[in-house]
Structure formats: C-alpha cells, structure tokens
Amino acid sequence: DLITTPVTLTNCDREPIHIPGAIQPYGFLLCLDPATQLIVQASANTEALVGLAAEDLLGGGLGQLLGPARLAEVAGCLATLTETAQLLGARLETVAGQPYYKLIMHRYDELLWVEFEPVVETDAAPLDLAFLNAALGQMLAAPTVLDFCQHAAEQVRAITGFDRVAIYRFAPDESGEIIAEATAPDLPPWLGLHYPASDIPQQARAMYLKNWLRFIPDAAYQPVPLVPGLRPATGRPPDMTYAVLRSVSPIHLEYLHHMGSAATLTISLIDEGQLWGMITCHHRTPRLVGFELRELCQFIGKTFSALIAGKVRADQRADQLHVRERLAQLLERVSRADDFVEALAQPGPTIQEVFGCGGAAVCFGGEVQLLGDTPTEAQVRKLLAWLSENAPGPLFHTDSLAAHYPTGGPALRATASGLIAAALADAPGHYLLWFRPEVVQTVTWAGQNDKPQLLADGQIFLSPRQSFEAWKQLVEYTAAPWQPLELAAAHEIRQHVTDLQLKAFNELQARTL
Ligand code: BLA
Numbered sequence: 001d002l003i004t005t006p007v008t009l010t011n012c013d014r015e016p017i018h019i020p021g022a023i024q025p026y027g028f029l030l031c032l033d034p035a036t037q038l039i040v041q042a043s044a045n046t047e048a049l050v051g052l053a054a055e056d057l058l059g060g061g062l063g064q065l066l067g068p069a070r071l072a073e074v075a076g077c078l079a080t081l082t083e084t085a086q087l088l089g090a091r092l093e094t095v096a097g098q099p100y101y102k103l104i105m106h107r108y109d110e111l112l113w114v115e116f117e118p119v120v121e122t123d124a125a126p127l128d129l130a131f132l133n134a135a136l137g138q139m140l141a142a143p144t145v146l147d148f149c150q151h152a153a154e155q156v157r158a159i160t161g162f163d164r165v166a167i168y169r170f171a172p173d174e175s176g177e178i179i180a181e182a183t184a185p186d187l188p189p190w191l192g193l194h195y196p197a198s199d200i201p202q203q204a205r206a207m208y209l210k211n212w213l214r215f216i217p218d219a220a221y222q223p224v225p226l227v228p229g230l231r232p233a234t235g236r237p238p239d240m241t242y243a244v245l246r247s248v249s250p251i252h253l254e255y256l257h258h259m260g261s262a263a264t265l266t267i268s269l270i271d272e273g274q275l276w277g278m279i280t281c282h283h284r285t286p287r288l289v290g291f292e293l294r295e296l297c298q299f300i301g302k303t304f305s306a307l308i309a310g311k312v313r314a315d316q317r318a319d320q321l322h323v324r325e326r327l328a329q330l331l332e333r334v335s336r337a338d339d340f341v342e343a344l345a346q347p348g349p350t351i352q353e354v355f356g357c358g359g360a361a362v363c364f365g366g367e368v369q370l371l372g373d374t375p376t377e378a379q380v381r382k383l384l385a386w387l388s389e390n391a392p393g394p395l396f397h398t399d400s401l402a403a404h405y406p407t408g409g410p411a412l413r414a415t416a417s418g419l420i421a422a423a424l425a426d427a428p429g430h431y432l433l434w435f436r437p438e439v440v441q442t443v444t445w446a447g448q449n450d451k452p453q454l455l456a457d458g459q460i461f462l463s464p465r466q467s468f469e470a471w472k473q474l475v476e477y478t479a480a481p482w483q484p485l486e487l488a489a490a491h492e493i494r495q496h497v498t499d500l501q502l503k504a505f506n507e508l509q510a511r512t513l
Helices: 045-052 068-079 129-141 145-160 202-210 250-258 289-334 377-390 409-416 464-475 484-512
Strands: 030-032 041-044 086-089 100-108 111-118 164-170 175-185 192-193 212-218 225-226 263-271 274-283 357-365 367-372 395-398 418-423 429-434
Touching: 030 045, 045 111, 045 202, 068 086, 068 111, 129 145, 129 289, 145 164, 145 175, 145 274, 145 289, 192 395, 202 263, 202 274, 212 289, 263 289, 274 289, 289 429, 289 484, 357 377, 367 377, 395 484, 409 429, 418 484, 429 484
Parallel strands: none
Antiparallel strands: 030 041, 030 111, 041 225, 086 100, 100 111, 164 175, 164 274, 175 192, 212 263, 263 274, 357 367, 357 429, 395 418, 418 429
C-alpha cells in the first residue's frame, strides 16, 4: 500500500503525490459535495485560522462562514465550476474579527474545492500593463532561444521579486539544465548546471502538465491533515491535482532544504503537450505570492509556451545557415587550392570549423594532420587501421566509439567518444575524421564535487553527488549525437573531395598519355 509505505529513493516515481490527504497550512481547504454544496471534508487548521473546528463545519454549508449575499454569489459560482480556478474575495462575516480571504474554487474528482487564502502583501511590483506589454515585446523580439529565456527569467523576477528565477530545460533523457537565470546579486550562479531526471519524478511531471503552477510558500511547514482523511462517499483520499494547498512530497521538501530554498514557485513550460522545461523561482525566506500574481506567472508561462517552438525553429534555421555558409566557403577554397588536401586543414574554415566538433583529422597519403582536440597521432594511425578493416561504407559514424572498437576506443573517450569517418578513396588509410568528446567531460553536474550526505537515520540522501555517479554510468563512453545536418555536411565534404581526387587522377592520366 503506497499510501502507508514510506517513500524511499527506489519507489519515488510511485509516491502518490496527488492524494497526500493533507495541505500546506498557509490557508485552509473545504471540499463540498457538488449536489448539495455541503462540506464533506475540511482541513484540520480551520480552528487555528478562523476559530471554527473542522469537525463542526462538516455537514453544513458555506453559510457558516459567509453572509447571505456573499453566499448566494459563491453558490452561483460553484454551480458552474470547472477545473479552471475561479476567484472571489470575501469577508468571513460570521467569524470574529471578520478576516478577509480569497476563495479559490475549482471542481475536480467529483468535489467542489474551496481554498481559503489570506490576502497577502508582497514587495512584488503591482501589475503594470505597460511593463507587461514591454516585456512581451522583448520576448517576441528575442532572436534566439537563450535570449528569449533570459528575458523571461528577468521579467518573472521583476514581477515576483524571488531571489532566483531560473529557466530549466529538459533533455531527451529527462535530465535538465539551467539555461538562463536572474538572481539577487549575492547568490552563486546555477547557470549551466545539469540535474538528473530523478529530481522531478514521472508522476510529478505528469501533474505539472495538467496544473501549470506549483507553489510552496514555506518549505518548513507542518502538513495539516484533512478531516476526515478519506472521503466518506468513496473511502479514498480526494485527488488534489488542482489544489493549490496540496501538501508537498517529504522527499522534495528535504531536497529544497538541501538547496537552501525556503519557498518555491514553479511554472510549467509546455510545447505540444510535452514538458519542455520549467521556470523555477526560489527564495531564501518564506514568501507568499497572491493569487493574481500567480495567475500572471501562469500567463507568462503560457505565453512562453506558445512562442518557444518558433524560437527553437529560428535557432535551428540559424544553425543550418551557419553550417551551410561555412561548408560553401570550405568547398570553394578547396576547389581553388593547388593542394586540396592541405587546404582542408587551412583556416577560413578548416574541416573542423564547419560544424560543432571537438577536433578533426585529415589523413591522406600517409600524412596525418590534426586539428583541435584529438587523440595522439599514434592513436589516430591505429584507429585508421581499425577503420580500414572494420568500418562499413564510405561514411561511418558513432556516438560511442568504445562500443565498436573495444581494443582502442575506450582510451580515446576524452576526445573521440563520437566519430565521423569519411573514407576518401579505395586506397586504405585515406580518411577525413571528426571527433566529439565524451558527454561526461563536457557537462557540469550540480553538486558533482559535493561530499555524500547522510540523513539523521543513517540513510544516504540521494544528493546530486550520487546521482552524478549513477548518471555517469549510463552515459560513459558516449558523445552528444551527430545531427542529420552535420552528417550531411560531412557527406558533402567527402563527395567534393572524392570528385577533386578523380579530377586530379584524370588530369594525371591525360598528361601521361
Ligand atoms: C518536485 N523537483 C520538483 C519540482 C522541481 C524539482 C522544480 C517542482 C516543485 C517545486 O516547485 O519545487 C527540481 N528544482 C528542481 C531542480 C532544480 C530546481 C532540478 O530548482 C534545479 C535548479 N526529488 C529528488 C528525488 C526525488 C524527488 C531523489 O531529488 C524522489 C525520490 C521527488 N521532486 C520530487 C517530487 C516532487 C518534486 C515527489 C513533486 C513535489 C510536489 O509537487 O508535491
């Protein structure tokens, strides 16, 4: 039974975070039967906040808290509710001191959810349409994905006043990287850090696809249970997917504690139904952000989400153009050169500079010319011998040379985990080579250099240090994959050089005849 089994590091993908049966107590929660609008469950902190015991509220209506006029208005709103949150401000007229609350309401799991949030004042900027309009203009005009993310981070920080606002982008393996951030001046940068997929488990990702915002105003809170814990009509805890007050996974609270984060607000970035990334906001002290500001954050997240695919395409087009331009320059220069083999290694650009790789080699007529970060000449010569024997076809490529070439590949991991080998002529050993380093050597994993941490009960906390070790084992001896565009460029260079070889051969033939 996963509700009573303690969450450990091995079962955390299965922690039922949608049914914690408890809330974060900065507000209180009432669940109503949709047919009768009577209270069937209440959070246990109503007494502490408004002096009415949860047990006493059960079975009655919202009239226990609201005056008749407000009650009629709220009842009308409840009648037509959907999953989308609706807001009404209300003075709790029947309560001593008449505190003012915001009622955040939605319908889900056959319940009406009424979350009462105290009205908060933050030092965040008030909603300013001129600012918002300018901000949107900047996001639209951003020429690259990174510029776009940088603007978004700065704007969310300007609006919310969080100490740190970071844009976290997921990789295909579900690990992630901080690609832009805006921070208070005295915070260390997280830019460029990578985090393992397990930091945001599957079920949490699935939930953030449904609910665009996760808010934890005080990570040191004590969870407050629902009364009763199980819904009488169903015998199970209600599904809190859309409840703002939903209590947080204890493992994640531990994680935030280790990060030095007292409050977070996270906004989903969704591209075509997939979680593209998240805007994560952190604060070193507890921080309450009001409903309207949270709605504005969601608005920015949704705008970002609508625009991101276009920015990604623009980046791809720019990359493509860049590769095409340099390819054209190289081929043109090589065609005009007296010695086309030498020209391949001369700047303006060299074969290494046409697309992103760590290094390259021009191997022709027994000569080996090395460019950039490459294995040693002796290692390249051994590789050439192996290629002549083992590499099929005119263009051989791999992201993991060690897997194909176990006798020599592992030693080349630092510079040549990735390889494109273009065979030039029938003469063995004539090759153009492109090398890519092992991913592990190019990525900064968060907490890579931390010491392992132990929890109080002696259990090892899955710190970034251990997850780095786990991830390293998965991606050892592999490089970033070659893109179709890069393989096409290598193919084209090979084709061009082969034509030049043929032409030179024909000219030689003509002269000797
Ligand atoms: C949730 N983990 C999250 C969330 C983030 C991260 C953003 C969303 C909730 C929030 O806003 O805080 C992770 N936050 C990060 C990362 C960065 C960041 C990577 O700022 C980078 C800068 N977490 C773990 C492990 C487990 C785990 C090992 O590290 C499980 C064993 C669980 N993380 C976990 C769970 C949630 C979560 C269960 C969901 C919390 C919830 O919504 O209730």
